[in-house]
Amino acid sequence: MLQIRKAEQKDMETLVDFNNRLALETENRPLDLPRLRASMQAILDDERKGVYLLACDGEEVLGQIMYVFEWSTWRNANFMWLTDLYVPPQHRKRGVFKALFRAVMDFYHSREDIIGLRFYVDKTNTAVVPLYKKVGWKESNYNLWEIKKHD
Ligand SMILES: CC(C)(COP(=O)(O)OP(=O)(O)OC[C@H]1O[C@@H](n2cnc3c(N)ncnc32)[C@H](O)[C@@H]1OP(=O)(O)O)[C@@H](O)C(=O)NCCC(=O)NCCS
DSSP, X not given: OOEEEEOOGGXXXXXXXXXXXXXHHHHOOOOOHHHHHHHHHHHHXXXXXXXXXXXXXXXXXXXXXXXXEXXXXXXXXXXXXXXXXXXXXXXXXXXXXXXXXXXXXXXXXXXXXXXXXXXXXXXXXXXXXXXXXXXXXXXXXXXXXXXXXXX
8 A cells, every 4th residue: 555755864865766766767867976865865954945755665665756846926826846756667557656646736736825836857758758648737838948057
């Protein structure tokens, strides 16, 4: 039976492992592990940076998704950004994503200060697009632009 809970300090190594594997699989990109670990600690210490939801079967963690809020000036409300969705290959096609997404949607509908959900996806990660369409996502009319100090 799948349960959804927030990540805690004891989940640190799982978060590091899942995010490292996610970056390799979806962007063929090895992450700097000390930096990733520091980033996970920063999130676990401060919910304003984001919250990881974990799908668990007892003590075993089967998948993760992260959300963080962005204030929308024109709407006087929050967008809820989703990121870092990952289910390890051995647990796929068993409804782990669906359980995580259901928890996100329940939360979204329960809060009047959240008016929308958003995520970005790497242009090369086409495998996941049919799944997103299936659960109701629509492509935004915004393009994403950036300036950055490092990758
Ligand atoms: C995408 C991912 C999270 C799906 O997780 P999952 O737990 O296997 O998904 P579920 O078992 O809940 O599947 C939900 C539905 O989508 C279907 N589905 C799953 N993966 C799919 C895919 N890649 N393409 C199309 N449909 C897919 C399932 O068959 C299921 O359909 P059903 O409702 O008819 O049964 C997982 O494959 C993954 O972690 N991929 C690598 C990381 C990634 O791409 N993350 C997203 C970055 S933006």
